Amino acid sequence: MGIIRFLKDWTLPVAIATGTVCYLTFYYVPQLDELGNTLSPIIDTVFPISVFLTLLVTFCKVNFHEMRPHRWHTGILMAQLLLVAVIVGICLSLRDCPDSKLVWEAILTCVIGPSAAAAPVVVGKLGGNISTMTTYTLLSSFFSALMIPLVFPILEQTVHVAFFDAFLIILEKVSMVLLLPLVLGWLMQHYVKGICARIAAMPNLSFYCWAFSLSITSGITVKNIVHSNASLLLLMIIALSTFILCWVQFYIGRGIGKRLGEEINCGQALFQKNTALSIWVAYMYLHPVASIGAGCYVLWQNIINSFELWQYRQISK
Numbered sequence: 001m002g003i004i005r006f007l008k009d010w011t012l013p014v015a016i017a018t019g020t021v022c023y024l025t026f027y028y029v030p031q032l033d034e035l036g037n038t039l040s041p042i043i044d045t046v047f048p049i050s051v052f053l054t055l056l057v058t059f060c061k062v063n064f065h066e067m068r069p070h071r072w073h074t075g076i077l078m079a080q081l082l083l084v085a086v087i088v089g090i091c092l093s094l095r096d097c098p099d100s101k102l103v104w105e106a107i108l109t110c111v112i113g114p115s116a117a118a119a120p121v122v123v124g125k126l127g128g129n130i131s132t133m134t135t136y137t138l139l140s141s142f143f144s145a146l147m148i149p150l151v152f153p154i155l156e157q158t159v160h161v162a163f164f165d166a167f168l169i170i171l172e173k174v175s176m177v178l179l180l181p182l183v184l185g186w187l188m189q190h191y192v193k194g195i196c197a198r199i200a201a202m203p204n205l206s207f208y209c210w211a212f213s214l215s216i217t218s219g220i221t222v223k224n225i226v227h228s229n230a231s232l233l234l235l236m237i238i239a240l241s242t243f244i245l246c247w248v249q250f251y252i253g254r255g256i257g258k259r260l261g262e263e264i265n266c267g268q269a270l271f272q273k274n275t276a277l278s279i280w281v282a283y284m285y286l287h288p289v290a291s292i293g294a295g296c297y298v299l300w301q302n303i304i305n306s307f308e309l310w311q312y313r314q315i316s317k
Contacts, residue, residue: 059185106293
């Protein structure tokens with residue numbers, strides 16, 4: 001019972017540790033190469049399915065009548081825009097310092113990206129409003145799709161991707177992950193009410209589905225770090241910078257939320273990011289090393305999520 005209780009209380013750190021240990025085991029044990037080659041395409045298939053199921057389960061609980069713009073949505077979007085503007089200015093001032101510029105570009109990918117599709121899952125666990133958080137996630141995705149193709153060509157003059165093409169690519173990537181389960185969730189609420197009610201009666205189902213996805217994400221992150229050609233010092237600086245950034249965005253979001261009466265939602269909205277899209281952005285517009293920032297960020301944000309959930313449990317006792 002003690003082990004089960006521990007796993008329930010610390011699901012996210014356990015998921016991170018599991019993904020990390022699994023990848024490192026396959027990496028350092030040559031005898032597992034053949035098994036790893038067999039499992040790799042299976043994991044590539046299972047991962048998007050697990051993300052899809054996580055969101056579908058969550059959206060079965062969404063009150064679609066509450067899905068409308070709120071004041072706090074504007075506050076968080078403006079905070080994100082201000083952070084992006086400041087970091088872009090810093091990057092432009094560091095054109096002659098490539099390593100420093102690379103660190104700030106890695107930070108930028110973790111700021112400009114949209115809110116994580118799984119953010120409503122954590123919001124629900126913390127007692128926040130899943131419906132308004134889902135609305136913000138949609139708005140944030142559209143907002144980032146506008147900003148990304150505008151900002152990155154300014155930083156990297158060698159990038160030649162038409163704005164509209166990049167905008168559509170980003171929207172397509174987000175839509176497949178976010179909009180499809182949202183639409184299916186709405187259809188299930190209206191036409192398959194029995195199954196939808198059973199899913200809604202299992203409050204932790206989406207959380208555990210997400211933890212499974214996180215374990216795969218953690219393994220992929222460690223893989224990117226291990227195979228990176230950057231120096232250890234540069235990797236450590238990027239990791240530390242994104243750790244600090246994670247807390248900065250968290251507290252800025254919480255600060256805005258205190259003023260607008262939406263502390264939980266605002267905190268998650270600004271700091272919990274769609275790191276998969278951020279990694280893609282780094283590869284598309286910047287340098288592969290910049291993607292390490294988003295990879296580290298996914299670990300930091302889930303450590304903070306674990307802390308939040310622990311704190312919420314202590315208050316709820």
